[in-house]
Amino acid sequence: MSTTLLFVTLACNASFTVLNPTTTPNPPTAAPLPAATAVPLLSQQVTLVPQPFEEVSQSPIYTIKSQTPQLTGSDDPRVLAFNQRLTALIEQEVDLHRQGFLQNPVTPLTNGSFLEVTYTLISQHSDIWSLKLDFSFYSDGAAHPGHYSGTVNYDLGQGRELALGDLFLADTNYLETISSYCIAELEKRDIGFESGxxxxxxxxxxxxxxxxxxxxxxxxxFDEYQVASYAAGPQTITIPYAELASVTDLQGPLASYLP
Structure with a gap:
């Protein structure tokens, strides 16, 4: 009797185990990692605006007007360095002309002297900013006004101004390549280039x-008098990047412009 009861008990336990197996817990699911957020270029966080300046003197008579390019929208040290560089460059030229104007007679020979400083953003690609500054001036008593230019090419990401050599391979004579192209173009123009x-x-x-x-x-x-007479005016030449491909640094600022 006891043997039969033991068998029935074991059978029931076996049936219960089969019908109600022990649940194995699933391993915890790892939480998904947050998607990486692309950090915008510094140049995408700023805006270029003009900072105006005007100075008028009656003794001697002169007027100075300038527009200084400045970046707004960020306190990043690289932005501050850019602004300081442009401010210093233009202030230096303004002071140079001011000192010259102050040497003129109090009673003007004409309508007095003037300096006007403007700028043009030639391009902004990625973090590379390329600007041209134009200076127009007249000193009382001079035969005619004068003009000259300056340029600033700035890598905002690296926080530094670019030199021409930064665009090209170190072991190449890139100046020869540039000069040869420019001379060929200048010789085509009726500007008296070959007359000295x-x-x-x-x-x-x-x-x-x-x-x-x-x-x-x-x-x-090229400013007035550099490759042509005053009457011919300043000259500009655009060299296609394909003409510079053999000397261009493929890891440098011009890499994305190459064909």
Missing amino acids: FQQGAAPTPENYSKWNIAPEGLIIS
């Missing part, structure tokens, strides 16, 4: 200190 102005386009750093990065090519600026 060739030296202004020779492959020296001084001759090619004014340049801008633009979508269509590298823009070289």
Whole structure:
């Protein structure tokens, strides 16, 4: 009797185990990692605006007006450095002309002197900003007004101003390449280039200190009297990037412009 009861008990326990198996807990599901958020370029966080300045003197008579490019929208040290660089550059030129104007007679020979400073944003690609500054001036008693330019090419991401050599491979004579192209273009123009102005386009750093990065090519600026007479005016030449491909640093600022 007891044997039969034991068998029935075991059978029932076995049936219960089969019908009600022990539940194995599932391993915890790992929480999904948050998607990486792309950090916007510093240049996407700022806006370029003009900072106006005007100074008027009656003794001697002169007027100074300037527009200084400044970035707003961020207190990043790289933005502050950009603004300081442009401010210092323009203030230096303003002070130079002011000191000259103050040497003029109190009683003007004409309508007095003036300086006007303007700027143009040639391009802004990624974190590379390329600006041209134009200075127009007249000193009382001079035969005619004068004009000259300056350029600033700035890598905002790296927080530094670019030199022309930063665009090209270190072991190449990029100035020869640039000069040869410019000379060929200047010779096509009716500006009297071959009448004593060739030296202004020779492959020296001084001759090619004014340049801008633009979508269509590298823009070289020559001021009055550098490669032509005053009457012919300033000259600009745009060199297609394809013409510079053999000397361009493929890891440098022009990499994205190459064909």
